[in-house]
Amino acid sequence: MSLVLESIVVRVPDGTETLTILDGASLEVAAGEVVAVSGASGSGKSTLLAVAGLLRPADSGRVVIDGTDTTDLKRSARTRLRGTSVGLVFQSPNLFPSLTALEQIELVAHIEGHLDRDARTRAHALLDVVGLTDRAGSRPAQLSGGERQRVGIARALMNRPAVLLADEPTAALDDDRGRQVMAMLVAGAEADDVATVIVTHNVGQLPHEVPRYHLAGGRIDRAPGGVGADAERVGGTV
Amino acid sequence: MFLAWRDLRVARGRFVLVGVVISLVALLTTLLSGLASGLVDDGISGLRGLPLTDLALQPGAQHSFSRSSLTPTNLQPWTDAAGADGSSLEVAPLGVSFFNARTSDGNTVDFALFGTPPDSFLAPDDRARAALAGPPGLVLSEELRKDGLKEGDELTVVGPDVTLPILGFTYGGSYGHVDLAFSSLEVWQNLVYGPSANGRFSAIAIRSDDPTVIDSFDQIDAAADTATETKDAAYAGSPGYAAETATMSLITGFLLLISALIVGAFFTVWTIQRTRQIGLLKALGASNIYVLRDALGQLAVVLVAATGVGVAVAVGLGQLVGSGVPFSLQAGPVLTSAGTLVVLGMIGSLVAIRRVTSVDPIISLGADS
Numbered sequence: 001m002s003l004v005l006e007s008i009v010v011r012v013p014d015g016t017e018t019l020t021i022l023d024g025a026s027l028e029v030a031a032g033e034v035v036a037v038s039g040a041s042g043s044g045k046s047t048l049l050a051v052a053g054l055l056r057p058a059d060s061g062r063v064v065i066d067g068t069d070t071t072d073l074k075r076s077a078r079t080r081l082r083g084t085s086v087g088l089v090f091q092s093p094n095l096f097p098s099l100t101a102l103e104q105i106e107l108v109a110h111i112e113g114h115l116d117r118d119a120r121t122r123a124h125a126l127l128d129v130v131g132l133t134d135r136a137g138s139r140p141a142q143l144s145g146g147e148r149q150r151v152g153i154a155r156a157l158m159n160r161p162a163v164l165l166a167d168e169p170t171a172a173l174d175d176d177r178g179r180q181v182m183a184m185l186v187a188g189a190e191a192d193d194v195a196t197v198i199v200t201h202n203v204g205q206l207p208h209e210v211p212r213y214h215l216a217g218g219r220i221d222r223a224p225g226g227v228g229a230d231a232e233r234v235g236g237t238v
Numbered sequence: 239m240f241l242a243w244r245d246l247r248v249a250r251g252r253f254v255l256v257g258v259v260i261s262l263v264a265l266l267t268t269l270l271s272g273l274a275s276g277l278v279d280d281g282i283s284g285l286r287g288l289p290l291t292d293l294a295l296q297p298g299a300q301h302s303f304s305r306s307s308l309t310p311t312n313l314q315p316w317t318d319a320a321g322a323d324g325s326s327l328e329v330a331p332l333g334v335s336f337f338n339a340r341t342s343d344g345n346t347v348d349f350a351l352f353g354t355p356p357d358s359f360l361a362p363d364d365r366a367r368a369a370l371a372g373p374p375g376l377v378l379s380e381e382l383r384k385d386g387l388k389e390g391d392e393l394t395v396v397g398p399d400v401t402l403p404i405l406g407f408t409y410g411g412s413y414g415h416v417d418l419a420f421s422s423l424e425v426w427q428n429l430v431y432g433p434s435a436n437g438r439f440s441a442i443a444i445r446s447d448d449p450t451v452i453d454s455f456d457q458i459d460a461a462a463d464t465a466t467e468t469k470d471a472a473y474a475g476s477p478g479y480a481a482e483t484a485t486m487s488l489i490t491g492f493l494l495l496i497s498a499l500i501v502g503a504f505f506t507v508w509t510i511q512r513t514r515q516i517g518l519l520k521a522l523g524a525s526n527i528y529v530l531r532d533a534l535g536q537l538a539v540v541l542v543a544a545t546g547v548g549v550a551v552a553v554g555l556g557q558l559v560g561s562g563v564p565f566s567l568q569a570g571p572v573l574t575s576a577g578t579l580v581v582l583g584m585i586g587s588l589v590a591i592r593r594v595t596s597v598d599p600i601i602s603l604g605a606d607s
Contacts, residue, residue: 046603055521055600076525079599083523094518094602096241098248103240110240111524139248155522167603 002162002195003029003052008061009218010047021047022058023218029195031162034186036198036206038223039215045199048215049165052197053086054078066162083112087156087194089166089185093148095140101151102127102136108158119158126154129191130184146177150184157188164189164196170205178205186210241519242536256504257544263497264548264579265555267490271571272556274486276564281476284350284379284411284418285469288360292455293332293472294442294464301467301475303334303440308464310437315461316444319454327446330358331439333426336414339393347385347393349378349419350412353426353439360443361420369405370422377405379418398429414477415564490575494582502586505537509590513597520599533594534584541583545576 010022021044029035039045050056051063054070063070066085070078095104105126109119127133130150140148149169156164166185170178182198182205189196203212203223212223246253294316299306308331316329333353340346354360356370366377378387387393387404394401402425411418427435442464446452455466474480509516519529549572559565 050600050603053521055603079520079523079525082521086523088521088602090602094514096244096515096518098241098244103244107240108522111519111522111528115240159523 002031002066003027003197004062004064005048005052006062006064008048008051008058008063010044010051010056011059020218022051022061024061025215025218025220026061027052027197027213027220029163029197031195032190032193034189034196034198034210035213036200036203036210037213037215037220038200038203043215044218045215046167048220049088049167049197049199052163053088053165054082083108084159085162087159087161087164089149089152089156089164089169091168091171093140093145093152095148095151097140100137100139101132101143101147104140104151105155105158108155112159123154123158126157127151129157129188130154145172146181149173149177149181153181153184153188157192157194160192161194164194166196166198166200168200169198170200170202175202175205178202182206239532239535239539241515242532242539246536246539252508253540256501257540257547259500259504260497260541260544260579260583261548261551263493263500264545264576265552267493267497267575267579268549268552268567268572269555270486270490270493271575272552272559272565272567273563274483274490275566275568275571277482277486278473278479279566280412280415280564281479281482282413282473284352284413285473285476287409287411288352288443288469290360290443290445290469291447292444292452292466292468294329294444294455294459294462294466295440295472297463297465299465299475301472303475306440307438308440308442312462312464313439313442315458316442316464319451319458325451326448327444327451328359329445330354330360330443331423332360332441332443333423333430333439334413334441335426335430336416337419337429338396340396341387342392345385346396347382347387348416349376349382350414350416351376351419351421351426351429352413353421353423354443355423358443359445363408365406366408366420370420372405373403374422374425374428375403375405376425377408377420379411380407380409381412381417382419383407395429398432400429494575494578497579498582498586500586501537501541501583502589505533505587505590506593509533509593513593514601516594516597517599517601520597521602526595529594529597530591533591537584537587538580541580545579549576 005025005027008022008025011018011020025048037045037048051058065081068081070081099107102123105123106115106120109115127136130153132147132150135143135147169185170181173181185196185198186207213220214223296306296308313331319325320327320329335351337351338346338348356367361367361370369375369377376393389404389406391404392401393404408420423439427438431438459466516529553567556565556567
């Protein structure tokens with residue numbers, strides 16, 4: 001499995017008490033597989049992504065990325081692993097105002113210290129994949145919401161991550177644009193063999209074959225009646 | 239500095255704004271440095287120009303020629319040491335006093351009179367040496383020629399009311415903010431003490447760069463009842479010198495401090511505005527070192543460029559300053575103050591830098607849901 005979340009528990013202080021956000025959540029996603037996770041506001045979807053993306057540690061449980069158990073990794077090692085093996089697509093595209101569309105993608109390679117000719121070629125190719133070749137020199141202010149999100153997807157795929165995590169990637173888009181972006185994520189995941197988790201309210205925008213999971217009470221369960229009914233094949237639930 | 243360069247280019251308006259402020263501080267600092275150097279020059283250039291390395295004064299004179307009075311008895315041990323076989327030591331009695339003189343057409347002129355034997359190593363050049371060896375008279379610094387004085391004119395020294403001819407002019411320089419004049423030691427003694435001089439003078443000028451000889455100064459001082467100090471230390475004896483340099487240093491120090499606060503405040507605000515971007519960089523896998531390099535690099539570029547512009551403008555303005563204002567730009571002090579400005583600016587931004595390292599990448603996800 002490219003991504004294993006095993007019995008993840010996350011607690012946060014809530015006044016004088018402690019609130020349990022994730023309470024033994026587990027999920028497994030293999031290379032090239034795409035799963036969708038939905039849940040009510042405040043159910044812990046973003047926390048789940050933060051733990052899976054090594055942006056915050058879990059209070060207990062295990063996160064394995066591309067075969068590496070991250071439980072005992074130091075912060076710097078987690079940062080390194082995030083850079084090489086995890087791609088993040090954010091709810092708002094989170095682009096840098098001073099960078100062009102092409103530079104947003106190249107930046108990822110620069111952070112990893114290998115912005116060479118191959119990396120530049122790949123950045124151009126990814127822009128082509130998301131249909132923005134003619135907007136390569138445009139800055140975020142010159143792009144539409146959908147275009148920005150597509151740049152965000154291309155950026156997340158730049159370093160050929162083992163795991164792609166998308167947090168409400170279509171929340172700010174209309175339904176048509178949202179479907180396009182979802183299709184792009186699925187296509188990118190399949191093409192690059194990336195284990196992909198899409199956290200979304202808009203499950204209807206997802207291709208029919210993507211299995212759905214539901215996060216509630218701090219645990220992940222297979223969504224009743226969804227294609228995820230045969231999801232034993234693509235992802236497990238506990 | 240992938241992101242930093244592009245930020246500088248795209249958000250140039252705000253960087254130009256802070257850059258202008260830094261440039262103005264650099265401009266002021268450099269101009270002050272020029273004024274400070276000019277004042278120092280005005281105070282000590284005459285002494286600095288003399289080919290001596292040390293001065294022996296009366297003990298307790300506190301660097302001041304006017305508080306020092308020596309006699310041939312004090313000079314003798316020094317002359318003996320200089321006359322020893324193979325000694326590289328050179329010594330000469332030196333008289334220093336300030337005088338006001340009247341020209342034949344009633345104008346007045348101030349000068350610092352340095353009296354020295356015509357054959358001493360202190361005589362500025364051969365022409366002056368020859369002039370001082372002849373009939374009594376004065377050899378003036380070139381600056382006094384600009385006041386309309388010329389060779390052959392007569393000056394009546396106010397006080398002793400002695401009239402002396404101008405024998406010639408020699409290299410420029412001033413001491414205690416008045417122009418220099420040279421005379422023979424005899425003429426100087428006559429002007430200061432009249433007939434009861436008894437061979438007195440202000441100090442003993444010393445020239446030696448031999449460390450063994452320099453080590454023997456304490457011994458000679460003990461025998462001669464003198465106190466030797468270096469030429470640099472003797473600058474403090476120039477009237478107003480210590481107060482002027484302290485004032486200029488204080489103003490420069492405050493300017494640099496203000497600059498550090500301005501730069502620190504700007505970059506703190508700029509970093510707060512960039513907090514989400516910094517979190518995003520870290521979320522994309524950037525280490526603290528990467529983010530710091532980006533932030534510090536950007537800061538250094540702004541500081542160095544703005545300081546460079548400020549210094550360049552100050553140097554340009556310095557060329558326009560007339561001779562009425564003591565102004566002298568020297569590479570050493572200018573580069574030192576510019577370097578200090580950059581370093582203090584970096585230090586002033588430490589708060590911002592600390593913030594850069596403490597940003598949590600999780601903020602890139604927005605509010606926890």
